[in-house]
Amino acid sequence: MKLHHALISTAVGLAVSQLSLAQTQITYKSAKTSSSYYQMAVEISQAVKEDTNSNLIITVEESQGSVQNVMESAVRGANYVFTTPPALVALAQSGKAMFKNRANPKFNDIRALFPIPSLAMHFVVSNKSGINSFAQMEGKKILLGKGSFGAREGAKYITLFGLENKIDLAQVELSNAVPALKNGQIDGFVTAGSFPAPNVIEAAAGTGVKVLSLSDEQIVQSKRTKLVIPAGTYAGQNSDITTTSLPVIAYSSTAMDDATAYTLTKAYWSQKQRMSDTSPWWGGVSTDMLSNINGKIHPGAAKYYKEMGITLSAVHQ
Template identity: 55%
Template sequence: MRLTTTFAALALLATPAGAQERITYKSAKAGSSYYQMGVELAEAMGDVANVTVEESQGSVQNVMEVRARGADYVFTTPPALVSAAQNAAGPFEDKGDPAFAEIRALFPIPSLTMHFVASEESGVATLSDLSGKTVLLGAGSFGAREGEKYLGMFEIDANVADAELSNAVGALQNGQIDAFVTAGSYPAPNVIEAAATTGVRLIPLTEEQVEATGRTRLVIPAGTYSGQETDIVTTSLPVLAYATSAMSEDTAYALTRAYWEGREDLAGTAAWWAGVSPEMIANASTAIHPGAVRYYQEIGVELPAL
């Protein structure tokens, strides 16, 4: 069943006859993979829901706007930021607001996945092999910050290249760097390009390294990238779609059900949707919307005790 058809049927549960659900979906900067995901969801819902995809300057902004938004607001952010907002911690220190307590999880979207990508010529097979090698991290992104943290945490004495991540594939092809670090939903476009044009190896993390980072364990399945013959254990930052308690239970149920029943169609258009499963709702660290809870219970998904 096509996602548009699913929403057409389910919209009748959430709206009066003849009405069209209005949703504002706010995720990321225009041109990013997460903004593109929003566009894909909006297009799938277009026949029955009037979806406005709004550009965002980041997840913190998405959460902050809960204070001024209504029942139609859906946004994406890592679960840890919702917890921080509700506890007036981190970027929300001295910015607490009662509205943050009303945030409710709906469904997971593709996670930010750490990729450590090395040229085959470099001989790099493990993180420790990066010592003495030239590694491009980029600057300002989650992947750059996380990559720098891992180099320090695991005492890897690498030469960090001073260049933008957009130059990574070309620099790897030209032998200017031995490896680069990037974070994005898999399959990541720059890793696809590198694997297709240059012999590369994805560097796995050990279970001990994953645990040390404090991040969520994730496996990039074998065959995700050209030449990748084995599963790659790495870390990730889960990302979920949220609404607030102002959204009706029927609307939250309809959106959640339609998302999962249409996920296969979405994955046929963009492969990053294939890496999402209902069980990933367990990454929610705060309350799940009652409408979403009803759907997960119907399909037998075990929910976290929150």
Template identity: 60%
Template sequence: MKFVAFSCALALAFGATSAGAETRVTYKSAKSGSSYYQMGVELAEAIKAGTDGNVSVTIEESQGSVQNVMEVRARGGDYVFTTPPSLVSAAQGATGPFDGKGDPKFAEIRALFPIPSLTMHFVMAKSADNGFASLADKTILLGKGSFGAKEGEKYLTLFGLDGKVKIADAELSNAVNALKNGQIDGFVTAGSFPAPNVVEAAASTPVTILSMTEDEVAQTKSTRVVIPAGTYAGQESDVVTTSLPVAAYTTTQMDDDTAYTLTKTFWEQKAEMAGISPWWNGVTPDLMQSVKAEFHPGALRYYAEAGIAVPAASK
């Protein structure tokens, strides 16, 4: 996902021995060109602005969340990374992609703050009814290999549509043109809202974003989220859907003052970031419940001062 180096003027940061010594912190998130890479750029600029230029940011590309977690084994106190909370739990339990790859370093992972979630969008031509039953006999583009594609395929099975929907053999990058040209009836994508490809689709042709019932949300066993009305052109009502939470983490090797500064600056600059990219509006204190990991003591200090509730299990 993203790689951000923070320069810090604090003498104590990461064991600096002289005032004004530059310290670099790696913020690693996603592939370049992705929305999460762009978020890294915005976050880097916000940290710099929020620390009056005392923090300088550099970004490095990542190949994905599993890699981000795996690198904890070789990183020190200057490492910040993003990943879904489920992967932190998997690493600490040596399950899933970490089966047979357990490491004591994974137990040292600590949370800093949530970032925008990966939100499921089922985007259909405007003529579609607002319900998943309407997908029967339709041609849907799921894409290949992405979280959205895998989750979309799972939902079609859960909602009794397995074998009833024609899956288009095309890349997600072709979705908007294919929908506009009538080659497909809809597409599935996962991204922080407003998702750029959904914005493009809604701006070029009338679309309907399907809303889930509470029973459908429960069947997915995923986190419920609401895309507010007006997020996309022509969207007159709230859309209930699901999301994959994502958060920024570090390890116990980061000193408390640095973790405090990063967390405090993030929340204090969030409104400014939302003025640039509305997806930051999706980050609220309610997302603290979804992080599901122990928070860094420095971050906890900020949350106590700001009156932001932290789940008891995460303290």
């Protein structure tokens, strides 16, 4: 009888051990819980769990920003995934700007997995404002907001395009942009977000608006990545919008084993269409956005891309 119980205990122990080995836990460091990027992380977590039959479990962690995400990559475990613009990874690896006195050799171990929706600049103006180009914003009341990437980028463009001190900058919070536009308090507002952006959807649905396009020359001036928002994305939008964007990429490091990186990347792309059906911002993501990655791609992820017939550039190797 004792032998029988011992055999049962051993069998149960082996089964539990095999289950724990089969299930891989991943930490996904995202953004503030109030942001769309945190919601994206939750959607990725659910999609990966479903695609892998719970063999990959992602725990989403709140973050205070992309710099924190990169800094933690030097001290976190093998299955740490984080999101950040590629430019920040390059700065960390070269020890420049905000990483000047915080250099760490482990930053060189950062490897890309897949792109997620970019931060797209939206210059939204009401139809009744009569604004059809950046030059026509002169003398108009425009809301930039405060502290956000969109506010900083918008202010930069105003200077670049010769409109500094020529625009009446509204002292209103960005959260009040849509009602302020509807009641005529402002002529337009600037916002950055993955498209379709909720506040732009609301503005377009409630009143006639136009999202301004940038010329090729202006995009070059901005030193940002060109992005096209397809016609029909917003109500009343009959043509493509050409704007700029800040690419955002999901990264891990060489500490993550190839099999995990492969399975995670495969699950992400396999579920992307299903995620697009419920959250339209995934519709703007494609493998073409791999070109936004200006560093190495994880070998496990690269294996998946090669299987899909995608040619990676030399910089990704």
